[in-house]
Amino acid sequence: MSKEKPSLPKGTRDFNPEVVGKRNYIFNTIKQTFQKFGFQPLETPAMENLSVLTGKYGEEGDQLMFKILNNGLHEKKEPEKEKLQENWNKILQQPFSTSAITERALRYDLTVPFARFVVMNRNEITFPFKRYQIQPVWRADRPQKGRYREFYQCDADVVGTKSLLCEAEIVLMLDEVLTSLGIEDFTIKINHRKVLGVLYEFLFLQGAKGTDIDLFVAIDKIDKIGLDGVRKELIDKGYTSEMVNKLFEILSLNGSFEKINELEDKVKVALGEIRDDVEGNSKNQNNTITKIMRTPVGFVELRELREYLNNLGFKNFNRLALDITLARGLSYYTGCIFEVKVNNVKMGSISGGGRYDNLTGMFGLPNVSGVGISFGVDRIYDVMEELNLFPESAQTSTQVLITNFDASAEVYALPILQQLRAANIATELYPDQVKLAKQMTYADQKKIPYVLLIGSEEIASGLLKLKNMRTGEQESLRIEEILKKLAV
Amino acid sequence: MSKEKPSLPKGTRDFNPEVVGKRNYIFNTIKQTFQKFGFQPLETPAMENLSVLTGKYGEEGDQLMFKILNNGLHEKKEPEKEKLQENWNKILQQPFSTSAITERALRYDLTVPFARFVVMNRNEITFPFKRYQIQPVWRADRPQKGRYREFYQCDADVVGTKSLLCEAEIVLMLDEVLTSLGIEDFTIKINHRKVLGVLYEFLFLQGAKGTDIDLFVAIDKIDKIGLDGVRKELIDKGYTSEMVNKLFEILSLNGSFEKINELEDKVKVALGEIRDDVEGNSKNQNNTITKIMRTPVGFVELRELREYLNNLGFKNFNRLALDITLARGLSYYTGCIFEVKVNNVKMGSISGGGRYDNLTGMFGLPNVSGVGISFGVDRIYDVMEELNLFPESAQTSTQVLITNFDASAEVYALPILQQLRAANIATELYPDQVKLAKQMTYADQKKIPYVLLIGSEEIASGLLKLKNMRTGEQESLRIEEILKKLAV
Numbered sequence: 016m017s018k019e020k021p022s023l024p025k026g027t028r029d030f031n032p033e034v035v036g037k038r039n040y041i042f043n044t045i046k047q048t049f050q051k052f053g054f055q056p057l058e059t060p061a062m063e064n065l066s067v068l069t070g071k072y073g074e075e076g077d078q079l080m081f082k083i084l085n086n087g088l089h090e091k092k093e094p095e096k097e098k099l100q101e102n103w104n105k106i107l108q109q110p111f112s113t114s115a116i117t118e119r120a121l122r123y124d125l126t127v128p129f130a131r132f133v134v135m136n137r138n139e140i141t142f143p144f145k146r147y148q149i150q151p152v153w154r155a156d157r158p159q160k161g162r163y164r165e166f167y168q169c170d171a172d173v174v175g176t177k178s179l180l181c182e183a184e185i186v187l188m189l190d191e192v193l194t195s196l197g198i199e200d201f202t203i204k205i206n207h208r209k210v211l212g213v214l215y216e217f218l219f220l221q222g223a224k225g226t227d228i229d230l231f232v233a234i235d236k237i238d239k240i241g242l243d244g245v246r247k248e249l250i251d252k253g254y255t256s257e258m259v260n261k262l263f264e265i266l267s268l269n270g271s272f273e274k275i276n277e278l279e280d281k282v283k284v285a286l287g288e289i290r291d292d293v294e295g296n297s298k299n300q301n302n303t304i305t306k307i308m309r310t311p312v313g314f315v316e317l318r319e320l321r322e323y324l325n326n327l328g329f330k331n332f333n334r335l336a337l338d339i340t341l342a343r344g345l346s347y348y349t350g351c352i353f354e355v356k357v358n359n360v361k362m363g364s365i366s367g368g369g370r371y372d373n374l375t376g377m378f379g380l381p382n383v384s385g386v387g388i389s390f391g392v393d394r395i396y397d398v399m400e401e402l403n404l405f406p407e408s409a410q411t412s413t414q415v416l417i418t419n420f421d422a423s424a425e426v427y428a429l430p431i432l433q434q435l436r437a438a439n440i441a442t443e444l445y446p447d448q449v450k451l452a453k454q455m456t457y458a459d460q461k462k463i464p465y466v467l468l469i470g471s472e473e474i475a476s477g478l479l480k481l482k483n484m485r486t487g488e489q490e491s492l493r494i495e496e497i498l499k500k501l502a503v
Numbered sequence: 504m505s506k507e508k509p510s511l512p513k514g515t516r517d518f519n520p521e522v523v524g525k526r527n528y529i530f531n532t533i534k535q536t537f538q539k540f541g542f543q544p545l546e547t548p549a550m551e552n553l554s555v556l557t558g559k560y561g562e563e564g565d566q567l568m569f570k571i572l573n574n575g576l577h578e579k580k581e582p583e584k585e586k587l588q589e590n591w592n593k594i595l596q597q598p599f600s601t602s603a604i605t606e607r608a609l610r611y612d613l614t615v616p617f618a619r620f621v622v623m624n625r626n627e628i629t630f631p632f633k634r635y636q637i638q639p640v641w642r643a644d645r646p647q648k649g650r651y652r653e654f655y656q657c658d659a660d661v662v663g664t665k666s667l668l669c670e671a672e673i674v675l676m677l678d679e680v681l682t683s684l685g686i687e688d689f690t691i692k693i694n695h696r697k698v699l700g701v702l703y704e705f706l707f708l709q710g711a712k713g714t715d716i717d718l719f720v721a722i723d724k725i726d727k728i729g730l731d732g733v734r735k736e737l738i739d740k741g742y743t744s745e746m747v748n749k750l751f752e753i754l755s756l757n758g759s760f761e762k763i764n765e766l767e768d769k770v771k772v773a774l775g776e777i778r779d780d781v782e783g784n785s786k787n788q789n790n791t792i793t794k795i796m797r798t799p800v801g802f803v804e805l806r807e808l809r810e811y812l813n814n815l816g817f818k819n820f821n822r823l824a825l826d827i828t829l830a831r832g833l834s835y836y837t838g839c840i841f842e843v844k845v846n847n848v849k850m851g852s853i854s855g856g857g858r859y860d861n862l863t864g865m866f867g868l869p870n871v872s873g874v875g876i877s878f879g880v881d882r883i884y885d886v887m888e889e890l891n892l893f894p895e896s897a898q899t900s901t902q903v904l905i906t907n908f909d910a911s912a913e914v915y916a917l918p919i920l921q922q923l924r925a926a927n928i929a930t931e932l933y934p935d936q937v938k939l940a941k942q943m944t945y946a947d948q949k950k951i952p953y954v955l956l957i958g959s960e961e962i963a964s965g966l967l968k969l970k971n972m973r974t975g976e977q978e979s980l981r982i983e984e985i986l987k988k989l990a991v
Contacts (some may be wrong), residue, residue: 021619021866024550024607029620031627032543032634039544051924052932053901055520055949056527058968060653061609061639062512062548062569081550082572084605117572119512121549131509133519139519141948143934146520153551165548178934180913187921326917378509413541425668433675436539443541446631446666460629461543 026156026164033410033462038167039227040409041196041392041399045169049147052184054262056336057146061153062119071127071377078157082117112216119458121153125170125338126374126387134378142175142383161393172387174374179316182351182370183323189355189366189388190331196395197404200358201365203334205272205320206341208348208369210282210313214265217307218284224253228346234266235342236377238363250424265339272335273320279314282339308460320351347371353388357398365394412441416458416500417446417467427474431467431494440501458484465501514644514652521898521950526655529684529880529887529895530637533657536680537635540672542659545634548618549641550607559615559865561834567643567920569652570605579745609641613658614862614875621662622866630663630871649881656700660875662862667804669874670839670858673813677843677854678819679875684883685892688846689853691822693760693808694829695839696857698770698801702753705774705795708788712741716834722754723830726851753827763809767802770827806841835859841876845886900929902989903948905955909934915962919955928989946972953989 023029030038046056062083069077072252122128125148133140149169156162171188173181189203211234215227228353229252233245240248246259254262265285270278290304317337324332345353350370368388375383399405417428428444435442445454445461458466468480478491481500492500511517518526534544550571557565610616613636621628637657640649644650659676661669677691699722703715717740721733728736734747742750753773759767774796805825812820822973831840838858845853856876863871903917903923916932923930931951933942946954957966969988982989 021555021622022552023548023623024552027548027550028625029548030546031624032545035544035546050900050927051927053929055900057520058518058523060511060517061641062515062653064510064512067509077855083609084572086568121571134509135511136517136519141945143945145931153549164787165550173934176934180932180934325918326914328918328921342863412543426814429811430816433816439539441541443633444668446661446664446668455630457629470638 025161025165026158028165032402032412036412037399037405037409038175038392038396040405041395042167043167044195045192045390045392046147046149048188048195049171051191052145052171052188054145054147054173057129057132057148058150058434059122059125059132059148061121061151063122063128063131065118065120067131067378068120068123070128072123081121081153081155083119085086085116085118099152123154124152125150125168125389126172127377129170129172130374131378133234133383134375137380143173144175145171146172147171161221161397163393167392169390169392170387172385174383174385177384179319179351180323182320183327183329185328185353185386185388186320186324186335187327189353190329190334192390193355196349196399198357198395198398198402201334202356202358204335204336204341204354204356205317206338206352207313207317208342208350208352209316210311210339211342213282213286213307213311213313214262216255217290217304218254218258218262220303221258223255223258225249226252228420230254231342231348232344232346233345234340237340239264253392270337271332272317272321272337275314275317275337278337278339279311282311283308316351343367343369345369347374349373350386360398360401362394362398364391365398366390411462411464413443413461413463414440414503415442415465415467416454416461416463417442417444417469418451418454419448420451420470421448424469424471424474428469431469431479434494434498435501438498438501439503440498467497512652514646514650516651516653520900523767524900525887525893525897526880526884529883530655530657532683533680533880534635534637537659537675539679540633540676542633542635542661544622545636546638547610547620547636548790549611549639551610551616551619553606553608555619555866556608556611558616560611562982564611569609569641569643571607571609572693573604573606588877595653599765601937609851610638612640613638613656615865616656617660618862619866621871622863622868624872625868631661632663633659633661635659649885651881655880657880658875658879660873662871662873665872667807667839668811670730670804671815671817672930673841673856673876674808674812674823675815675817677841678817678822680878681845682845684887686845686883686886686890689822690824690844690846691838692824692826692829692842692844693805694802694826695805696836697804697838698799698827699830701770701774701795702750703801705792706742706746706750708791709746711743711746713737714740718742719830720832720834721830722828723829723832725754741858742897756827758821758825760805760809760825761804761820763805763825766825766827767799770799771796804839831855831857833857835862837861838874848886848889850882850886852879853886854878899950899952901931901949902928902991903930903953903955904942904949904951905930905932905957906939906942907936908939908958909936912957912959912962916957919957919967922982922986923989926986926989927991928986955985 065082068080095293129146129148133144147170148304149167151165151167153165155164158164186203193201211231212227215230230249233248233252236248237245242263249259250256265282268278268281268285286308290301341352343352343354348369349372352369353367355366356365366388368386370384370386372384373381374385417432419425419428425444425448432442432444445457455466464484466482466484468482473479477493479494479497480489481492482489511514553570555567569940617634617636635658637655639653639655641653646652674691681689696719699719700715703718718737721736721740724736725733730751737747738744753770756766756773757771774792829840829842831842836857837860840857841855843854844853853877856874858872860872860873861869862873905920907913907916913932913936920930920932933945941955952972954970954972956970961967965981967982967985968977969980969985970977
């Protein structure tokens with residue numbers, strides 16, 4: 016057996032009990048809210064066939080997937096080097112094909128596996144289908160602070176309904192989850208892909224050559240690469256400098272979510288000015304532009320979302336912002352889009368999502384509209400650490416440690432140990448008869464709140480010493496009193 | 504985007520909400536017991552470096568590991584075929600080395616990652632360290648009924664103490680977990696590697712050439728390949744036919760766990776007979792044999808384990824069996840070993856474990872004794888399905904569905920929806936105004952126990968119709984009465 020110093024793969028982490036406790040506190044809070052809103056848990060395998068994943072996340076995604084070596088190559092009963100070498104040679108004699116080497120990869124997100132599940136089980140599923148999924152995903156990204164190669168996603172999606180009630184419920188869930196976690200100062204940014212679509216139509220009608228997705232992907236990067244970076248990217252994609260100027264003028268408009276109409280008017284005025292500014296528009300072009308301006312679907316739906324929130328009794332409109340620079344990087348969004356930012360904390364968005372009209376279309380099942388949201392647990396964890404929001408209950412496990420003085424004290428302690436456990440009090444008896452100081456250190460480091468000291472005196476009197484490890488207080492109590500005091 | 508029919512990798516599964524609910528019921532029961540006994544959760548990454556995993560599971564394990572293609576080979580910014588082809592050529596010009604292709608694999612069990620964690624964190628950990636871990640593992644085994652390539656293990660281990668209290672607590676936990684799940688008729692088989700070791704010593708002193716591990720691994724297969732298969736395997740490994748006969752004679756002895764002494768005496772008598780039977784033993788050999796028979800460590804520890812169980816007030820000795828054919832396949836066990844079988848159900852063991860003296864030795868940290876147990880959740884699931892043991896509570900999520908008649912009923916329903924949720928009652932409003940039959944089917948298939956019907960009549964009177972979906976009963980109630988009735 017090798018005795019080299021063991022290490023972890025780059026970009027991966029162990030979670031020790033304290034961290035697992037805190038992470039579970041976040042997971043459980045999210046789960047409770049999802050369930051209260053009628054979402055049910057789904058789990059899919061870590062591996063997916065490459066044919067399912069390839070081409071769904073753009074070129075970058077295909078490159079960053081962790082691919083699994085085919086079994087044929089490592090499953091042979093006689094894997095001598097020559098045999099393996101021969102296999103590789105055989106592969107290389109053929110025109111190069113990665114499928115000879117790998118046919119599976121680790122899942123890259125939870126959305127594509129969800130779409131795959133829906134398509135494969137379309138006949139058994141009752142639509143609308145509300146599922147949540149909390150599982151790790153893997154990306155071979157360059158690791159850096161806050162970016163890992165294995166991380167959890169927490170997704171909730173409804174598919175099979177176009178009702179904007181779902182969007183409203185997403186806002187309610189975002190608000191409830193964060194508030195339950197103790198995060199109070201945050202902003203839910205909202206936009207609609209068709210608001211951005213109107214902008215694109217405008218640019219397109221005036222001769223833009225880039226696609227709408229090019230436009231959305233570029234706008235999405237404003238926070239990362241700044242306006243100048245976005246300008247460069249758009250010009251590279253075939254937009255003119257003049258168009259970018261007009262676009263930026265409109266993107267500088269912003270407003271509260273309650274005052275959608277005001278913003279809509281502002282956007283219309285700005286679009287109108289652009290229309291009038293540009294020479295050489297044909298009459299047809301002008302008519303189309305006027306029509307787009309008259310019924311901008313994006314704004315209509317945003318107003319309906321506001322109406323739902325009002326009727327649901329939602330009060331925290333101050334936490335919502337209509338942000339027309341919000342684009343979201345993923346190509347499949349078609350309706351409302353969301354992103355959540357905690358204010359006054361240096362941290363990217365902690366949640367995001369939106370509506371998609373055709374997610375399952377990639378697997379041959381068209382016209383299944385859905386909307387979903389995803390929580391970034393690693394970032395929420397860091398925010399909660401920074402703001403000191405984890406309650407003590409997220410960190411303790413064992414409630415009582417019984418010390419182990421000597422053989423007779425141990426025999427006396429054994430039934431007491433079981434009595435406490437029978438009352439659902441998590442209890443340990445220190446398993447070895449070592450120095451008391453060592454046993455107390457154990458309780459201390461494991462954050463055990465109570466230590467029960469049993470020596471010959473206690474055995475004689477039946478009065479056991481219960482020490483509160485936080486206050487240092489010590490009481491002499493009968494076992495019945497201890498059970499009563501610690502009852503859960 | 505490809506539109507081929509999507510599929511799952513062989514040997515993997517999706518878990519739909521109903522199955523996840525039932526699985527979580529098992530996981531939560533196990534977790535609660537682990538925590539009550541002072542175990543804390545640990546999580547390790549899905550990937551481990553191959554240097555950590557290789558050589559830890561025997562030749563078969565090395566072959567059945569799912570290996571991950573190196574990033575260098577699929578992370579290139581310009582992954583044109585030529586470039587990739589060039590990479591492969593480069594690899595093949597060198598003496599063949601798999602590390603050029605793969606340096607990581609998916610974890611194969613939870614024990615080796617646990618040992619790796621302990622060694623890497625030896626200075627931060629407070630020993631004895633009691634951890635539990637519930638995570639999936641991956642094996643490229645040939646899939647068949649009940650055998651998957653991705654499956655969960657539920658492990659609890661204590662390291663850093665030799666106290667047999669830990670073994671006793673493992674028996675208590677096994678008993679508590681299965682009883683809590685409603686499984687009542689099961690047998691916890693117990694043996695000790697050093698009882699088997701005595702048998703080996705006997706055979707060795709009489710000239711056996713196979714190793715002790717050969718012997719244990721062969722005995723472990725009695726259930727799978729039968730006595731004849733084991734005989735063949737042992738003879739292949741260098742044992743004589745005569746030795747195998749003697750061995751089988753002793754292995755046919757069995758007894759209740761309470762009557763360890765009786766069995767010990769029987770084994771001693773049998774060994775004595777063998778000793779006397781064999782001609783040509785030297786005086787030295789006979790002395791050694793006599794010494795082994797006088798203080799058989801295995802039996803001493805089994806008696807101590809029984810003593811602990813007695814003192815802990817354990818009552819279910821009828822569920823324990825001393826089974827000297829129990830060997831467990833893994834090479835690292837050195838002390839007590841356990842295996843649990845549900846009686847009257849066709850199913851292999853649902854749990855197993857034992858003590859190991861030197862698990863972390865593989866990573867250069869010797870002399871850390873530990874003992875652990877592992878639950879097989881897939882098998883427990885199948886047993887519970889067969890015995891119909893899942894409670895209804897493991898399968899329902901949403902409590903109330905509010906029907907959606909028309910626009911005005913929807914507006915009326917929205918604040919009620921939020922009132923129910925505020926009272927922690929998981930509630931949904933059907934998002935679309937479709938036929939009532941379709942909405943009822945939705946409630947039915949999602950096993951929602953109550954449907955709240957709101958039409959114009961109900962809006963006018965304020966008396967809402969609450970339908971119990973199990974009994975079919977319907978009541979007209981004010982919202983306050985409904986809240987009271989459904990309070991959780």
